[in-house]
Amino acid sequence: MSRPAVAISPRKARLAGRRLLFRPRSITGLLLTSFALVALPLIVAIVFSVIYVDRLTDQSERLVLQGVEVTRYSKRLSSLLIAMERSTRQYEVLESDELITRFQRQASDFDQMIDALGALELDTLPDWNLDALRSQTQHLATQLSGRPENIERAIEQLGAMQRETELIADQGNLFVDRELSRLQSTAANARTFLLLCVFALMPGVIVLTAFFVTVISRPLRQISAAVTKLGDGDFERRIRVFAPAAELDQLGSRLDWMRRRLATLESEKQQFIRHMSHELKTPLASIREGAELLRDGTVGALTESQAEVAGILQQNSLELAKLIDNLLDFAAWQQQHARLEYERFDLNALFEGIVARQRLTIEGKQLDVVIPARPLTITADRDRMHLIIDNLLGNAVKFSPPGGRVTLAAERVGEATLISVADQGPGVSAHERSVIFDVFYQSRENQAHADGALRGTGIGLSVVLECVQAHAGRIDVDSAPGGGALFRIHIPDRHAV
Template identity: 35%
Template sequence: MTTRVSRRWRPRSLLQLVLLAFLVVMLPLGVLMFQAGQALSELSRLADVSARQAVEETRRARTLGALALEMERSARQYAVVEQESLLEIYDERLLEYRQLLAQQRELLPNDPDVMALEAQLVDLARLPGLELEEFEARLDLFPPFAQRTEAMRRATNRHIDNRIETIRERAESVQARLWFQTGALVSASLVLMLLFSWLIIRPVRQLERRILGIGSGTRSQKVKPVQGPAELIQLDQRLDWLASRLDELEAEKQQFLRHMSHELKTPLASVREGSALLADGVAGDLSPRQLEILELIDASGGELQRLIEQLLDYNLLQHSQVECETIDLATVVKEVLAKHRLALDSKGMRIDTFDGPLAWTVDRTATVRILDNLISNAIAYGADGGDLEIRARRYRDRLEVEVANSGEPIAEQDRPRLFEAFYQGQARRKGPLKGSGIGLSVAADCARLQGGQLALVDDPRLAVCFRLTLPRHAPASDVATDDTSTLAGEASLHARN
């Protein structure tokens, strides 16, 4: 099925989306690593060049100082011994000094000491051509020359220090830039990670909601299509097919139950009507043995009719709506007990119920179904000649009704599944027909339909006790105004057989 969403671009598979997410998330980190490497390489190169230049310039400044000292020594020695070889040494040192000073001028182009040294070199270069007396008189040029040379060395050191400071500032700038880029790119990676996580999780959550809706039977009519990888879209389409198939099966089930109940009740009514006519002697007098058989047929027919009605109740509960009204619960209990009077008399059960009136706002039909199923369950599984107690407690925000009977306790392994539809525990039903396993399920559904709860609780005296808890839906005018919990006439009416 082609939809507007399917025509958009989307990853062809979940694996493709995961790999794409990994690559896109790693891209900013890769860019960060590349830029950090470039910045560190640039700083390393700059530091290496600066170190080499600093060593070379420092060595040149020291060499100039040494040459100035040798020039002065050669000149003074010549003034004493008058050897021409000393003037040759002087000229060589002067030439070396002039060459190094030219290189130093490139480093310090506007330094006044360098310019002064160049001017002094002109005067010092004239010394070899002077007479001895004038030569000796010019020897006083060397102390200022040495001082200028030392000042140039200090200027060179300051220039090197300034260059080192510039490199340090450049390193700090690069560090700040890298921190900023790290924060920006890591934040971008986190945003991309959250984006792709959302792109992956969103369709999964949509599918989860679809599955929960299908399982709970509360799915909406308008379903938003899943947007994501192709596998998840295909799974969504499969869920659409599954939901439509479940709707078809539910409709078929409802139709089957309606037809089956009709088909079963019609011949069953004929059988019960025929057995009643025979018992009335329409076809002639019957022997005691024949009457006993007719009573068995009529009782079994009544039991079968009750099972069919339970099945119909379970079917109707799937689509029921709550219709609350204020009723006297004690009157309802008496009506349900009257319905089961013959079965209770035949089992010899002693009945203990509460006095009325006890007004509460409930769904009458659902509450009657609960009481009917609980009392039927007590008759079916209770002990012959045992006790059946019905109690009611009214609280400020809820009403509790308990139906307890003597007999065999419910096994521990049966309790967790006691209210599941069609589940039958280890206890055997007393009577000619086997139960359907939906009586307690119908009762629990009726309680939930009213916002209440049906639970199996422990009782200090009787083996089995079911507690029905119903919330207060609306204030009733005939409800007592006390806010504390009160016991409504527990064990006040006794009807024993």
């Protein structure tokens, strides 16, 4: 089975197209064709079954009709012979011409029964036997017309004919028995043939069904995989759907057009974010340097109120710089989130570096940041883990009250590392815990506790969630002991991912 959403060279596509002698233009045509081909073996089996049933019907009808006719004709012949013998005996006594006429009429009826028996074409009853009976009847009729003196001889001849007529009935029964055996043999052959059809055609039907299921489902899987790739932001690989229906090919072409369009929009978005971030950081750096010069008294001593304003400027410039960095980090993560570079490093050293980076803000709020005393190594993407801890620590510092405590902790739990960040701020309400990691979501309840800091962009925690999920981990938020928010991160070992 080919991999979905993989580009196929034009040459391969042409060769594959030549192999398809019949290619429906629509999905409906493809389904009808597949159903017809799957049903074809069953139709063949049904046709042969009908032929066998028709043959059995013909044989049974022929057997019934011929058996009944043979019985009826043989009884009629026997009755006619008895009537002819009676007429002969009466003629011997009465010598009446009327009896001779009646005998001739009975002989004519006997000939008609003989002709009817011959028309049945019974192979057990040869024609020469019937012709002999016919000749004997005609000979007797001629003798009686000549007024013979020895009537007893004619009566004896009629008795011999009576015995031959009984033999005809026996031959008819023999024919019925033999045809019945043939009918049973044909029925057995039909049953065997139908069983063979079932056992021979069902695997073919199953193979055809599996083939068409594969042929129909493969392009659907390609389309599904292509849509998934587009949803994940993978716009690099070309989308090409090669399917037995032209409609699906057109759908693949439209998806590839969408991919190119999304790639263009994504590139323009990234370029816009980079340019705007650069344009914002340049004047912001000047503002921050100017605020630092004012606060340090480089340009002259400041009054208490002026120093307070300078401190506010410096604090907000740092916050604004952090927001811009978050935007850049978010854009970079959206572009390269699937390419993690695993390495083994000391998690406590990462904690110390991030705390040192935010030292100015921490000291400004006189916070106590607690980190683990013992080193703990982890195998993960260092840059992404830096993003996770930096954003969570920044949130904890931002919402912690002056003089509060922020606790960073890490420990091994089975085949995973459990990292927690706790603060003593307002915490996260229960109804916000399910949406706090959504992109651009901002808690209105907690903004009032940010001590005049700039309103966030709402992307910090979404970046954290994506970085954690990229490591096949999970993150949840709860209430910290004593109040505040507690973020717990579960990062499995790389071999367990």
